[in-house]
Amino acid sequence: MNDQNILMCIESYIFRRALHGFSCNSVVSRETCSEVIDLTEELVGNKQLAAIAVDAGASASGTESTEDAEPTQWSVGEPCLAPWSKDGQYYDAKIDEILEDGTCAVMFESYGNTDVTEVKLLRKVDASQQKKDLDKKPKSKRDQIAEQKEYRRKKQQKKAQRLKQMEEEREQEKNKWLDFNTKTFSKTNKGKVKKSIFATPDAVNGKVGVGTCGQGGRPMTSFQHAEKWRK
Incomplete structure (x- = not known):
């Protein structure tokens, strides 16, 4: 409740007492009402004075801070x-x-x-x-050319990195296949000795590099002419 509402309530209270009439001890009632009014007015006055003092203090501090603030130093071109x-x-x-x-x-x-x-x-x-x-702000032609060069440089760099990555991936796949092929061959041909076609044949009349499947000492593969088909 603000101060104005308090004063209105007091006035309403006094008016109601006047309508109903004072009691037999009307002097006491009047003194009580006067005392209540005086105390209320004093309370309201103190609040107003305190509010005025607070406003004055805030204004003074704001003025002091404004006066104490140093002026901004400016320079040409700023x-x-x-x-x-x-x-x-x-x-x-x-x-x-x-x-x-x-x-x-x-x-x-x-x-x-x-x-x-x-x-x-x-x-x-x-x-x-x-x-x-x-x-x-619109950019100058020199700035635009510089940006285009930087863009192309970054694009070429990104492309080179991508090619390098693809080459590394292909090399890894190649190595995996070679490892797999080596392991498979070593397992299936374990204990077998690969014989060269130029190895010396065991037979006395054998010829180097001549024979069946490149192995010397064996007769040549026989060949027969096919008969002509007749009805």
Whole structure:
């Protein structure tokens, strides 16, 4: 319940007592009502004074903090937010020159206009907003060529890595097949001696490299002419 509601309740209480009439000891009733009213008004007054004191203290601390804050140091070429003299609105600008009388010349790059304003009216540019503005800024032809070269270089590098990976995979598959073939041959031909076709034949009349299946000392494979088929 706020202070205004408290006072309204007290007035309503006094009005109801007046309608019903005071009791036989009306003096005591009037004194009681007066005491309640005085205490309530004192309480309300103390609250208002306390609220005023709090507001005054906050205003004083805000003023002190503003006065104690050091002015921002600006430099030529630094981006900022500057007011335009024609409408008083703030726009993105760049400091062209700082004068000794506390003023500076700024350039509104988006509009190509130059204006003079007070240095103390300049504002800092938000870092995130500044990055967005730089990203939106059109790139020069040199920057575009550099980006294209970098893109092609990364593409060639990625392609070379892919080819190298494919070559390694093929080599691994080849080695697996060779290992499998070697193990299979060693198991199936265990104990067998492979005989060369140029080995010396056992027979006296054998010839090297002549014979059945390349083995000397054996007769040549016989050949017979097939008879002509007749009806």
